Amino acid sequence: MNKAEALIHNADVRAIAALIILWLLFFWRLFTPITSDQVSLAKGDFSGQFVAFGAYQYQRLSQGEIPLWNPYNNGGLPFIADTQAAVFYPPRWLTIGLSSLGGGWSYNALQMEMTLHALFCTFLMYLFVRRLTLADPRSHLAAFCAAVIIGYGGFTTGYPLLQLAVLEAAIWLPLAALGVLEATREHRIAPRYLALAGFSLGMSWLAGHPQTSWFLTYVVAAYLAYRCYALRLGWRLFLGGLSLLSAIAFGVTAVTLLPGLEYLLLTAREELGFAAKGNGFPIRDLAQFVFPGSVSLWSPLYVGLPALFFAAVAVFRNRGDSRFWLVVAVVGLLHSLGDNSAFYSLSYNFVPGLRFFRGQERAAFVVANSMAILAGLGIAAAASWPNHLYRKRAIRVWAAFTALVAGVALAAFFAWTADPVTWDDLFSIVMRSALVCSVILLLLRRLMADPGRLSYQLALIALVAFELFSVNMDHPAVYDSVPHGQHLSMARPRLVQRILDDGGDQPFRVDGFIGLEDNHGSTYAVMDMRGISPLFLKGPYHIIHRNYVNNPLAWELFAVKYVFSHQESLPVPTQVVGIDHEPDGSVFLHRLNDPRQFARLYHAADVVDSDQWARELMDDPRFDEREKIVVHQPPKLPLSDQAPAGSVHVVSFAPEEIVLEIDTAENALLSLSLVDHPGWTAQIDGEPTRILRAYAGLSAVETPAGQHRLILRFSPQSFHIGAVISATAWIGLALLALRFLLRR
Numbered sequence: 001m002n003k004a005e006a007l008i009h010n011a012d013v014r015a016i017a018a019l020i021i022l023w024l025l026f027f028w029r030l031f032t033p034i035t036s037d038q039v040s041l042a043k044g045d046f047s048g049q050f051v052a053f054g055a056y057q058y059q060r061l062s063q064g065e066i067p068l069w070n071p072y073n074n075g076g077l078p079f080i081a082d083t084q085a086a087v088f089y090p091p092r093w094l095t096i097g098l099s100s101l102g103g104g105w106s107y108n109a110l111q112m113e114m115t116l117h118a119l120f121c122t123f124l125m126y127l128f129v130r131r132l133t134l135a136d137p138r139s140h141l142a143a144f145c146a147a148v149i150i151g152y153g154g155f156t157t158g159y160p161l162l163q164l165a166v167l168e169a170a171i172w173l174p175l176a177a178l179g180v181l182e183a184t185r186e187h188r189i190a191p192r193y194l195a196l197a198g199f200s201l202g203m204s205w206l207a208g209h210p211q212t213s214w215f216l217t218y219v220v221a222a223y224l225a226y227r228c229y230a231l232r233l234g235w236r237l238f239l240g241g242l243s244l245l246s247a248i249a250f251g252v253t254a255v256t257l258l259p260g261l262e263y264l265l266l267t268a269r270e271e272l273g274f275a276a277k278g279n280g281f282p283i284r285d286l287a288q289f290v291f292p293g294s295v296s297l298w299s300p301l302y303v304g305l306p307a308l309f310f311a312a313v314a315v316f317r318n319r320g321d322s323r324f325w326l327v328v329a330v331v332g333l334l335h336s337l338g339d340n341s342a343f344y345s346l347s348y349n350f351v352p353g354l355r356f357f358r359g360q361e362r363a364a365f366v367v368a369n370s371m372a373i374l375a376g377l378g379i380a381a382a383a384s385w386p387n388h389l390y391r392k393r394a395i396r397v398w399a400a401f402t403a404l405v406a407g408v409a410l411a412a413f414f415a416w417t418a419d420p421v422t423w424d425d426l427f428s429i430v431m432r433s434a435l436v437c438s439v440i441l442l443l444l445r446r447l448m449a450d451p452g453r454l455s456y457q458l459a460l461i462a463l464v465a466f467e468l469f470s471v472n473m474d475h476p477a478v479y480d481s482v483p484h485g486q487h488l489s490m491a492r493p494r495l496v497q498r499i500l501d502d503g504g505d506q507p508f509r510v511d512g513f514i515g516l517e518d519n520h521g522s523t524y525a526v527m528d529m530r531g532i533s534p535l536f537l538k539g540p541y542h543i544i545h546r547n548y549v550n551n552p553l554a555w556e557l558f559a560v561k562y563v564f565s566h567q568e569s570l571p572v573p574t575q576v577v578g579i580d581h582e583p584d585g586s587v588f589l590h591r592l593n594d595p596r597q598f599a600r601l602y603h604a605a606d607v608v609d610s611d612q613w614a615r616e617l618m619d620d621p622r623f624d625e626r627e628k629i630v631v632h633q634p635p636k637l638p639l640s641d642q643a644p645a646g647s648v649h650v651v652s653f654a655p656e657e658i659v660l661e662i663d664t665a666e667n668a669l670l671s672l673s674l675v676d677h678p679g680w681t682a683q684i685d686g687e688p689t690r691i692l693r694a695y696a697g698l699s700a701v702e703t704p705a706g707q708h709r710l711i712l713r714f715s716p717q718s719f720h721i722g723a724v725i726s727a728t729a730w731i732g733l734a735l736l737a738l739r740f741l742l743r744r
Contacts, residue, residue: 011140015126019147022465023119026152026473030111040484041111042477046162047488048518048532051110053085056522058096058105069655069714072521073531075509075540075558076675080256080719081263082535084165086208088255108484114161121171122151128174129376131181132320138383141457146376148465154292154302155368157472168207170365176200176220184227189241195736198245202252211357215366219328226324251729258722264356268541269534272358274348280338280360290405292471294429300364303371304468305436309398310378311371319381325370332366383451391448398444402437409434436467492524495578495589499526499562507598507653508561513549515564515580515587529558539697540675542615553618556625557695559673561595599648599660601668602629604641614696629671629700632693637667637702658712662703672699679716684708
């Protein structure tokens with residue numbers, strides 16, 4: 001390494017070290033050992049969804065088992081196919097491994113995973129912008145500022161910290177873009193770098209938020225198309241490169257993608273229409289580019305005021321790929337408005353995959369990344385601007401913008417003096433923006449005149465970081481002033497332990513809508529018929545949500561034995577076996593006097609040909625769920641319509657295998673409180689037998705007269721096919737990486 005290379009290397013090392021220092025400063029209250037200073041991520045989806053599912057992953061993987069099925073939520077769900085479970089996401093496996101060494105799964109384990117992804121996000125953006133601006137003398141400054149902007153802007157530090165899958169799927173965009181950039185740098189397609197892009201895209205899909213990964217997929221494909229067009233590589237090379245990139249990304253994630261696609265088509269999400277999917281930012285949220293927090297709780301569009309100036313410089317000077325990233329930012333912004341603009345309505349029927357997702361405001365992910373890249377390009381361009389006239393014009397434009405913001409601040413001041421209570425928060429926000437604009441103006445006059453001066457560069461870095469930290473650090477909607485050890489205990493609550501001490505040898509479920517809540521059935525290993533996973537099989541969803549609070553039909557069909565409730569009495573005979581007094585009222589734990597067993601024999605059936613017909617039949621007040629079973633295929637065995645003696649005993653109950661012993665004097669239909677999913681298979685005495693759909697979402701098995709052993713197994717073909725594809729892809733990528741390193 002010569003002297004010049006050593007200097008560059010040292011500058012990169014210092015930049016990475018500085019990013020680590022900023023990361024420690026931003027999240028210091030999560031790291032501090034002083035209990036009174038600690039904060040933890042607010043309860044909600046983070047605790048109720050991601051920590052809970054992580055606890056189940058930890059339990060199964062620690063035992064050397066792959067968690068294909070989760071019996072603890074939604075009446076049972078294909079865990080491998082629930083994308084937000086991120087079963088095969090490598091960083092999650094690392095978190096689980098470290099947790100095992102550290103004494104077990106905890107709330108803080110997932111918090112640390114979150115913080116490391118935030119840090120990695122800054123590293124990847126630094127790397128991409130550093131390579132994008134490699135020829136510019138201020139490349140290090142540009143890359144560092146871009147990294148700070150994406151790492152601590154309104155998007156990354158807002159709800160994605162709580163919606164962990166969003167954050168973990170989003171951070172891979174710069175690395176995927178870097179792969180495309182390097183693959184086309186030499187005016188040809190370099191397959192090894194397209195492999196990097198495909199790997200990054202696959203990692204995003206494994207992370208568990210398909211909508212974010214869907215956005216990323218389109219951005220990466222568009223970037224490859226743009227680079228091929230700009231370098232005149234031709235459409236054949238583009239299609240070949242896109243095919244290779246897509247094949248690698250598919251191979252990396254096939255193990256969860258194939259089961260996930262199978263699951264998605266069976267969920268209630270598939271029933272949502274345009275009206276339920278079109279929600280996005282109200283137009284007023286555009287004000288948050290300049291005034292964060294002024295019109296809503298979150299400010300995901302806020303990238304900082306310096307970023308706005310330098311992004312405009314990049315577009316004006318047309319540096320690097322600025323035009324591409326400008327178009328991406330504009331398209332992302334239009335899409336984020338959802339049905340508040342015509343763009344979403346016009347693209348809804350023409351963009352593949354769009355109709356699967358709701359919450360279009362999540363396209364802010366695309367806007368934030370594009371603006372950070374543009375800001376980096378603008379800083380590199382401004383530092384080497386040869387024409388002093390243009391520099392002066394740029395400063396004048398910013399001066400006019402500063403005057404405009406100051407005018408808004410003045411109007412807010414007069415409103416505040418007239419009504420301090422109503423206008424206090426808005427006045428503070430506007431005044432902060434006006435002050436930041438003024439400081440930027442003062443700094444720009446010096447930086448643009450002498451861009452090589454280190455003190456001015458450090459001042460720019462300090463301004464970018466300080467402004468973003470001031471807006472986003474310790475956001476009250478993200479953090480609670482509660483130490484992580486006290487926020488959510490992994491120890492079972494008293495009423496939950498009361499259920500587990502039941503002592504029965506037959507499986508049963510609970511209704512944990514109150515008291516257990518969220519997905520904490522997975523946290524405490526209690527089978528809950530409810531859950532908050534956004535993917536819920538259609539049949540069970542309609543049964544459980546038929547009556548949201550008190551639902552005796554669901555209690556019957558899902559073999560519920562215990563019900564948490566705020567009510568001291570329920571519509572069916574119960575006994576109160578425990579009470580907890582909470583701030584929002586007392587929680588009563590009811591034990592049903594006559595709960596249905598997990599498996600029950602029937603000798604009469606009503607045959608229907610649709611879920612709708614089955615639900616209408618069950619809604620009939622005359623329907624007796626213990627008299628006849630409702631099935632969707634006519635049984636092949638003749639039924640006696642009598643109820644002779646018979647018994648069913650669950651010998652063993654594991655997530656992916658249930659063994660039952662059956663004794664019946666006549667042919668019967670065995671009704672199972674097991675949700676219907678194509679991944680389940682059944683064998684009677686070692687011979688395969690079909691599983692019938694029952695009650696528009698559950699399962700049943702035809703049972704001939706006599707004594708039999710029934711084994712139910714969950715082993716979906718989609719998983720096995722995906723596993724073979726992914727194993728091949730990962731081995732191939734490992735060999736390619738090894739070859740690349742040896743050649744280097």
